[in-house]
Amino acid sequence: MKFFLLVLISIVTILSASKKEYDTVISFKQVVFKYNVLSQESKTELDQIADEIKKYQNVSKKIKVEIAIAENDVDEDNADNVKDILILKGIPKKRIKIAYRAIKGDLFGNDNYNKIVNIKLFAFEGKDSDSDGIYDNNDKCPDTKIGTEVGSDGCGLKSLNILVDDTGEQVILHFDSNNKLSIESKKVLEDILVQKLNKN
Secondary structure, X not given: OHHHHHHHHHHHOOOOOOOOOOOEEEEOOOEEEEOOEEOHHHHHXXXXXXXXXXXXXXXXXXEEEEEEEEOOOOOOHHHHHHHXXXXXXXXXXXXXXXXXXXXXXXXXXXOOOEEEEEEEEEEEOOOOOOOOOOOHHHOOOOOOOOOOOEOOOOOXXXXXXXXXXXXXXXXXXXXXXXXXXXXXXXXXXXXXXXXHHHHO
16 A cells, blocks of 8 residues: 555656747847947848847747857947847847857957857747647647647657556556656546545
8 A cells, every 4th residue: 555655656746847948049140349339230130130029029928039249258248239229129128138158150259340249039939730739849749630638748648557456446547758647647646645545
């Protein structure tokens, strides 16, 4: 009996798999500063970037804008300038983050003449292509047939029959492709556990 309860507790406390937070990532054209002044071409580009971000802002459940500067660039003024411009153009301040990255195409190193700033948009649009109730960014089986019972990973569930006790009562448990117990099966096990504890 104790062994059975330990097995139940172990199954109920299976850890959830990690999920991707965003389903869309867009890398925009690099913004260039010359002598710490935004180039005319980049001013135009930044206008277009802001407009594109606002489109996603209107249809997405969540967005994040990352402004990246080179790891060896100790001066954050250029990144702050880009951030201020995006805020003025209607991008929420709380959605903009500044990060240090190894920037590809940064041919100028520590040269103060040219500095490059990268801008990335991360958006969660909440797409569900196969209509199984699992968003595409978390769906490992994006083409599940309609009507298929799926787990938290969007894949069809596997079943397992278990004997509850000596009475011969059986319950069917469902697991996803990562052997993670379905929410419904967790509830079944929790109910059984409560009943067993109440009897003792």
